[in-house]
Amino acid sequence: xxxxxxxxxxxxxxxxxxxxxxxxxxxxxxxxxxxxxxxxxxxxxxxxxxxxxxxxxxxxxxxxxxxxxxxxxxxxxxxxxxxxxxxxxxxxxxxxxxxxxxxxxxxxxxxxxxxxxxxxxxxxxxxxxxxxxxxxxxxxxxxxxxxxxxxxxxxxxxxxxxxxxxxxxxxxxxxxxxxxxxxxxxxxxxxxxxxxxxxxxxxxxxxxxxxxxxxxxxxxxxxxxxxxxxxxxxxxxxxxxxxxxxxxxxxxxxxxxxxxxxxxxxxxxxxxxxxxxxxxxxxxxxxxxxxxxxxxxxxxxxxxxxxxxxxxxxxxxxxxxxxxxxxxxxxxxxxxxxxxxxxxxxxxxxxxxxxxxxxxxx
Amino acid sequence: xxxxxxxxxxxxxxxxxxxxxxxxxxxxxxxxxxxxxxxxxxxxxxxxxxxxxxxxxxxxxxxxxxxxxxxxxxxxxxxxxxxxxxxxxxxxxxxxxxxxxxxxxxxxxxxxxxxxxxxxxxxxxxxxxxxxxxxxxxxxxxxxxxxxxxxxxxxxxxxxxxxxxxxxxxxxxxxxxxxxxxxxxxxxxxxxxxxxxxxxxxxxxxxxxxxxxxxxxxxxxxxxxxxxxxxxxxxxxxxxxxxxxxxxxxxxxxxxxxxxxxxxxxxxxxxxxxxxxxxxxxxxxxxxxxxxxxxxxxxxxxxxxxxxxxxxxxxxxxxxxxxxxxxxxxxxxxxxxxxxxxxxxxxxxxxxxxxxxxxxxx
Numbered sequence: 250x251x252x253x254x255x256x257x258x259x260x261x262x263x264x265x266x267x268x269x270x271x272x273x274x275x276x277x278x279x280x281x282x283x284x285x286x287x288x289x290x291x292x293x294x295x296x297x298x299x300x301x302x303x304x305x306x307x308x309x310x311x312x313x314x315x316x317x318x319x320x321x322x323x324x325x326x327x328x329x330x331x332x333x334x335x336x337x338x339x340x341x342x343x344x345x346x347x348x349x350x351x352x353x354x355x356x357x358x359x360x361x362x363x364x365x366x367x368x369x370x371x372x373x374x375x376x377x378x379x380x381x382x383x384x385x386x387x388x389x390x391x392x393x394x395x396x397x398x399x400x401x402x403x404x405x406x407x408x409x410x411x412x413x414x415x416x417x418x419x420x421x422x423x424x425x426x427x428x429x430x431x432x433x434x435x436x437x438x439x440x441x442x443x444x445x446x447x448x449x450x451x452x453x454x455x456x457x458x459x460x461x462x463x464x465x466x467x468x469x470x471x472x473x474x475x476x477x478x479x480x481x482x483x484x485x486x487x488x489x490x491x492x493x494x495x496x497x498x499x500x501x502x503x504x505x506x507x508x509x510x511x512x513x514x515x516x517x518x519x520x521x522x523x524x525x526x527x528x529x530x531x532x533x534x535x536x537x538x539x540x541x542x543x544x545x546x547x548x549x550x551x552x553x554x555x556x557x558x559x560x561x562x563x564x565x566x567x568x569x570x571x572x573x574x575x576x577x578x579x580x581x582x583x584x585x586x587x588x589x590x591x592x593x594x595x596x597x598x599x600x601x602x603x604x605x606x607x608x609x610x611x
Numbered sequence: 612x613x614x615x616x617x618x619x620x621x622x623x624x625x626x627x628x629x630x631x632x633x634x635x636x637x638x639x640x641x642x643x644x645x646x647x648x649x650x651x652x653x654x655x656x657x658x659x660x661x662x663x664x665x666x667x668x669x670x671x672x673x674x675x676x677x678x679x680x681x682x683x684x685x686x687x688x689x690x691x692x693x694x695x696x697x698x699x700x701x702x703x704x705x706x707x708x709x710x711x712x713x714x715x716x717x718x719x720x721x722x723x724x725x726x727x728x729x730x731x732x733x734x735x736x737x738x739x740x741x742x743x744x745x746x747x748x749x750x751x752x753x754x755x756x757x758x759x760x761x762x763x764x765x766x767x768x769x770x771x772x773x774x775x776x777x778x779x780x781x782x783x784x785x786x787x788x789x790x791x792x793x794x795x796x797x798x799x800x801x802x803x804x805x806x807x808x809x810x811x812x813x814x815x816x817x818x819x820x821x822x823x824x825x826x827x828x829x830x831x832x833x834x835x836x837x838x839x840x841x842x843x844x845x846x847x848x849x850x851x852x853x854x855x856x857x858x859x860x861x862x863x864x865x866x867x868x869x870x871x872x873x874x875x876x877x878x879x880x881x882x883x884x885x886x887x888x889x890x891x892x893x894x895x896x897x898x899x900x901x902x903x904x905x906x907x908x909x910x911x912x913x914x915x916x917x918x919x920x921x922x923x924x925x926x927x928x929x930x931x932x933x934x935x936x937x938x939x940x941x942x943x944x945x946x947x948x949x950x951x952x953x954x955x956x957x958x959x960x961x962x963x964x965x966x967x968x969x970x971x972x973x
Contacts, residue, residue, distance in 0.1 A: 327902030329691045330721035358720050359692035364903050387864075403923035403932040415856050417863075425859070427852035433845060450844035459926050477840055477849050482812035484796060487839050490789035490935050491853075493920075494777050497787070501912045502749075502903050508919055525915065540689030541726050541864050550863045553887065557870055558855075561765035564821050570765040573852050 255596050256588030257611055262300055263288045265599065265611040269303060272606045273310040274317040275339070283341035286372040289379075291589045294580025297437040298373040300591065304598045306339065306370075307606075308516040315339055315369055321346055324366075324504070329358035332503050333365045337528055340371030340392070344531060348377040348390065351533040355386050359540035364498065366505035367527035370394070370514040375428035375577070378416030381535045382424050385544055389415045389534035391495045393505070395513035398432045399473035401489035404459025406473045407509050410435050411495035416574075418538065420548035422555040426574030431492035432474045439465045439474070452479035498532040505530030617958050618950030619973055624662055625650045627961065627973035631665060634968045635672040636679040637701070645703035648734040651741075653951045656942025659799040660735040662953065666960045668701065668732075669968075670878040677701055677731055683708055686728075686866070691720035694865050695727045699890055702733030702754070706893060710739040710752065713895040717748050721902035726860065728867035729889035732756070732876040737790030737939070740778030743897045744786050747906055751777045751896035753857045755867070757875035760794045761835035763851035766821025768835045769871050772797050773857035778936075780900065782910035784917040788936030793854040794836045801827045801836070814841035860894040867892030 263284050270280035283306075291299030309315045319338025323331050331350065335343035347363045354361020371377075374390050381388025394409030414428040433453050442449045443465035451461050453475060454468035461480075462468060476488030500507035505526045512529055513520055538547045561570040584590070591599075603610035625646050632642035645668075653661030671677045681700025685693050693712065697705035709725045716723020733739075736752050743750025756771030776790040795815050804811045805827035813823050814837060816830035823842075824830060839850025862869035867888045874891055875882055900909045923932040946952070953961075965972035 325903060327721035327899060328719075330898065330902040332903045357690075359689035360722060360724055362722055362898060387860075400920055400923050400932045402925050402930045403920075404926055405924045407920060407923050417859055425855070427856055429846070429849040429852055433840070452845055459924070477846060478795070479845060483814055483841060483845060484791070484839060486933075486935075487791040490791055493787070493935060494789055497779055497913065497916065498749075501909060501916055502898075502900070504904060504908070504912075507912070507916055525912070536692065536724060536864075537689060538864070540692040541687060541694045542866060546866070547863060550866075550869070550887070551859065554859065554863055554869055558762055558765075558769060561762050561769050562767045562821070563764050564766055568764045570762045571848075573848075573855060 253593050254590035255593065256590050259288060259292055259585060259589055261611045262291060262589055265603070265608070266300055266303060268608045269307060269602055269606055270310075270339070272608065275342070276318065279339075279342045282345050283339050286341040286345065286376050289376045290373045292581055292584050293375075293577040294584070295373050295375070295577070296592075297435065299589075300599060301595045302370075302372075304602060305515055306341070307602055309369070312516060314516070319343060329354050329360055330362045331364075333363055335365050335368030335528060337367055337369070340369040340529075340531065343368045344371035344377060344390075344533075345380065347531065348380050348388070348533045348535075351535045352381055352384060352386060352388075355381070355535035355537045360536045361534070363533045364503035365531040365533070366500070366503035368505070368529060368531055369512075370529070371531055373428065374412040374414035375416070375426055377533055378414050378426065379424065382416040382418045385418045385538060387415070387417055387536040387538060389413070391499050391532045393496045393499045393507065393511050393530050395511045395518065395529075396509045397436050397474050398476055398492060399455055399459075400492075401476055401486040404455055404473065408476075408489075408492040408496055409511055410474065411492045411499075413491065413495055417551060418544075418548060419555065420545075420552045422552045423572070423578045424574055425551065425555065425572060426577060431477055431488050431495060433477050433479050433488065434474070436474060439468055443469060452483060495532075500526060500530035502532070503530045615955050616952035617955065618952050621650060621654055621947060621951055623973045624653060624951055627965070627970070628662060628665060630970045631669060631964055631968055632672075632701075634970065637704070638680065641701075641704045644707050645701050648703040648707065648738050651738045652735045654943055654946050655737075655939040656946070657735050657737075657939070658954075659797065661951075662961060663957045664732075666964060667877055668703070669964055671731070674878060676878070681705065691716050691722055692724045693726075695725055697727050697730030697890060699729055699731070702731040702891075702893070705730045706733035706739060706752075706895075707742065709893065710742050710750070710895045710897075713897045714743050714746060714748060714750075717743070717897035717899045722896070722898045725895045726865035727893040727895070728862070728865035730867070730891060730893055731874075732891070733893055735790065736774040736776035737778070737788055739895055740776050740788065741786065744778040744780045747780045747900060749777070749779055749898040749900060751775070753861050753894045755858045755861045755869065755873050755892050757873045757880065757891075758871045759798050759836050760838055760854060761817055761821075762854075763838055763848040766817055766835065770838075770851075770854040770858055771873055772836065773854045773861075775853065775857055779913060780906075780910060781917065782907075782914045784914045785934070785940050786936055787913065787917065787934060788939060793839055793850050793857060795839050795841050795850065796836070798836060801830055805831060814845065857894075862888060862892035864894070865892045
């Protein structure tokens with residue numbers, strides 16, 4: 250976190266967000282679902298994916314680029330799997346509904362997968378597996394995003410930061426939640442360094458000529474992010490593999506725009522004229538633990554796994570080994586007590602939204 | 612490749628391997644299946660996972676540590692998913708049979724998943740998704756392996772190199788195949804540098820005190836490999852997440868030994884006295900493309916995806932952007948013409964095996 254912050258009551262932010270969405274004719278239930286997805290990020294410390302993005306969703310709704318009342322359509326279905334056309338709705342609404350379908354399929358068939366086309370930015374990937382975990386299932390979500398990452402050996406943007414998230418139900422220990430982009434870092438991390446006038450480590454970015462750079466502005470002006478692993482020595486081809494898996498499962502499999510054709514989230518980002526599908530793509534998966542193993546045995550073993558990993562030796566005085574999800578649960582405990590700390594720039598955005606829409610500011 | 616090589620006819624190697632397995636009472640069909648899995652690696656340039664490992668499988672069979680005639684048992688099943696007990700068989704036999712089950716389930720239910728406990732080293736992870744791809748399905752495989760990798764922030768081995776592989780069917784273009792360990796590099800890569808008397812890049816290994824090292828022997832003497840991403844700056848927590856996903860899906864879900872308790876492959880590797888499950892674990896998945904989308908449309912879009920990624924700009928004079936699987940298909944074309952190039956040390960191993968078992972050397 251950098252710069253001054255103002256703290257907000259989580260409930261107030263939720264109802265403000267929900268009211269903003271309702272303003273555009275989004276049905277109340279959908280508006281509060283979308284608000285819940287954004288609130289998840291703010292409440293769990295993922296500042297880049299919460300109300301800081303409300304302005305962009307509002308811009309897109311205002312410009313008529315998102316359908317406020319989508320009619321989700323099952324394009325194809327075979328027992329445990331399906332493809333859904335999101336009818337150009339908010340990803341924040343299409344996403345939870347399709348994850349719910351994957352969960353229902355897992356209840357019936359042992360597992361379920363739903364690939365989604367014709368959808369939009371769905372918030373933090375980690376929200377969706379947690380829906381499954383609350384019902385004692387294993388959950389997964391992926392989405393493709395607009396181009397920002399160079400394939401391994403390449404020097405131009407061809408893939409999105411294409412995140413993958415998985416969650417696992419536990420017993421006494423906190424839920425295990427993995428949620429990560431397939432690039433070394435997300436675009437936002439480079440942007441934060443740029444705002445602070447700082448350099449970034451080698452291995453995050455290429456400049457406009459495809460050379461490794463530590464200067465954020467060189468990446469932002471026509472360069473590209475690098476896939477997880479960065480270089481040959483770091484096995485950057487593996488991050489490229491993960492980005493490719495996400496792009497194919499979300500977009501090629503559903504009939505959405507893939508690779509460099511994925512539609513940008515920000516309204517003023519340049520958009521490919523060529524379209525190879527509908528909207529962007531998501532993929533949701535759920536597995537019924539009880540189809541594989543006694544749930545109590547799984548949970549107790551996963552608790553032991555967590556305790557074992559947590560006690561791994563670490564450098565004296567250095568950081569301890571965490572369990573994926575720990576940072577989210579730590580942020581939640583603090584923020585639900587002390588409020589959501591928003592950057593002043595984000596607060597100004599929310600005030601402008603309130604003024605334009607004629608609703609009370611949070 | 613380093614050092615002198617002797618070329619062998621692929622068919623001769625296959626039948627030698629098969630005969631060696633048969634010697635231990637493995638039924639002929641299983642022996643030739645296991646030989647096929649090893650041959651896949653040798654024929655596709657994955658030298659570390661082919662007949663170079665036959666000696667270790669033979670050692671384990673000779674010591675009675677692997678059951679030559681396993682009776683696979685479905686421990687639990689729910690439509691699209693199941694857990695199988697591999698009855699301590701060769702992973703090279705248990706693996707293909709369980710992948711076949713996942714494929715059958717995908718045909719019936721749209722997708723299938725099979726988690727496997729009580730099994731052993733299954734060769735190259737990429738073999739299994741290709742079984743699905745040959746039937747126009749999407750395939751996935753994962754396995755846990757014995758400890759070699761430190762969790763992010765940790766300084767001791769707690770997870771295996773836990774690989775993940777996925778394959779996708781294409782039209783005119785070659786199959787897309789991702790196959791990668793969740794550590795920055797596999798143990799074998801460090802061993803190769805050590806034999807050559809070379810240093811390795813920073814970010815691959817920690818020494819016995821948990822400090823980054825470029826000296827292979829420091830890692831090999833009580834140090835650890837690092838997860839993909841290596842450090843905080845490289846997002847090493849993401850490689851740890853992937854290693855964790857693989858460990859949980861393969862071992863915690865099936866009831867196999869997880870994390871530091873996973874049973875080592877090499878017969879002389881120290882083994883944890885504590886056991887938390889049965890054998891090691893695999894996980895196999897298959898998705899029926901036709902359950903999501905018209906197969907021809909999927910294939911034609913994936914062909915276009917491949918052509919698009921391949922034409923990404925690259926540094927003048929530098930390497931071109933490849934598609935995951937390209938190195939395997941390139942090696943295959945050469946090796947099926949020129950023969951399998953084996954290191955002299957591997958050839959000597961095979962000759963010793965032949966002498967001990969009383970079968971003709973390849």
